[in-house]
Amino acid sequence: MTILPRINPEMCTGCGLCIPVCPDNTIALIAGVVQVSGARCMACGHCQAACPAMAIEVDGVCEDLGFSHIDEKTGWLAPGNIDAAELVQLLRSRRSVRSYQQKPVPPSLLEDLVKIGTTAPSGTNSQAWTFTILENRSEVKLLGQLTATFFHKLNKKAVNPLWRLAARLFAGDSLGRYYRRHYQTVQKGLADWDERGEDHLFHGAPAAILVGGRRGASCPAEDALLASGNILLGAHALGLSTCLIGFVVEAMRHDSGMARRLGLDPDEDIYAVIAVGYGAEIYQRPAGRKGVVPRYLKAVAREIVTRG
Numbered sequence: 001m002t003i004l005p006r007i008n009p010e011m012c013t014g015c016g017l018c019i020p021v022c023p024d025n026t027i028a029l030i031a032g033v034v035q036v037s038g039a040r041c042m043a044c045g046h047c048q049a050a051c052p053a054m055a056i057e058v059d060g061v062c063e064d065l066g067f068s069h070i071d072e073k074t075g076w077l078a079p080g081n082i083d084a085a086e087l088v089q090l091l092r093s094r095r096s097v098r099s100y101q102q103k104p105v106p107p108s109l110l111e112d113l114v115k116i117g118t119t120a121p122s123g124t125n126s127q128a129w130t131f132t133i134l135e136n137r138s139e140v141k142l143l144g145q146l147t148a149t150f151f152h153k154l155n156k157k158a159v160n161p162l163w164r165l166a167a168r169l170f171a172g173d174s175l176g177r178y179y180r181r182h183y184q185t186v187q188k189g190l191a192d193w194d195e196r197g198e199d200h201l202f203h204g205a206p207a208a209i210l211v212g213g214r215r216g217a218s219c220p221a222e223d224a225l226l227a228s229g230n231i232l233l234g235a236h237a238l239g240l241s242t243c244l245i246g247f248v249v250e251a252m253r254h255d256s257g258m259a260r261r262l263g264l265d266p267d268e269d270i271y272a273v274i275a276v277g278y279g280a281e282i283y284q285r286p287a288g289r290k291g292v293v294p295r296y297l298k299a300v301a302r303e304i305v306t307r308g
């Protein structure tokens, strides 16, 4: 079904502000009022958001995200109309937290995080992401156990020189690299998990969110990761702490049985696993970063074609 903006001609003032913001060139000013002139619409809601007269609606585009824990400030912040220092302070204060209080996170708060995730851009506005909430510690432990089972099998192969040789001959050196870089740490983590119930994977987090994307969407991985970035920041603002758990993503990438055991859809892939909880870490200041030296294209390009 094609979605198109619905324009109320009685309310449209003909200001035309909606026209340049439409990525599909679907609307035009005809005889003093805006009308639908094209047949394509990615339902981005830009026209609706730009209209001062509230004359446009796009089916399925919901302006109110319905947060439970956020008293949203409505109104659009124009570029420059935000405290950049505060924004950078938030960006720098978020940490990957590896120690959590055993205090449950209300599901409504986890749902707010998901809604924050959906504010991210997505390729062709597909919004074809999936968010699966693990709302308590036993669900997190279940995923931890499935991941441990995967890594037990992987470590058994990686420690065997014959498997490493065979893998190198037929599939490159990824098993050898894993053996050199991760085998020992993972082996210790598995022993601590099996023998003492110590959780070096989810760091004892009481909840988690899996962020996935539908296969066939234009950019499912990018969409899911951008949504995840928003979730990490939103969580910090809402008093929660998070940590991306790449080991689980890696396990799920190689073992499709894990997704089946969790009841996920066959057409989705998981791109981020986010541990969530009330953190038990205290910092005095933001962590530093390795310096970055951006380069300019003109310094590296063999040839730059400039057109007037």
Ligand SMILES: Cc1cc2nc3c(=O)[nH]c(=O)nc-3n(C[C@H](O)[C@H](O)[C@H](O)COP(=O)(O)O)c2cc1C
Pocket (backbone or CB within 6 Å): 094, 095, 096, 097, 098, 201, 243, 244, 245, 246, 247, 248, 287
């Ligand atoms: C793709 C990705 C996967 C990660 N996987 C893990 C993980 O499995 N376990 C973990 O403790 N931290 C993981 N992290 C967190 C990084 O170690 C962390 O972002 C980095 O050390 C910088 O610290 P900061 O997030 O506090 O700035 C991951 C981060 C990313 C981006």
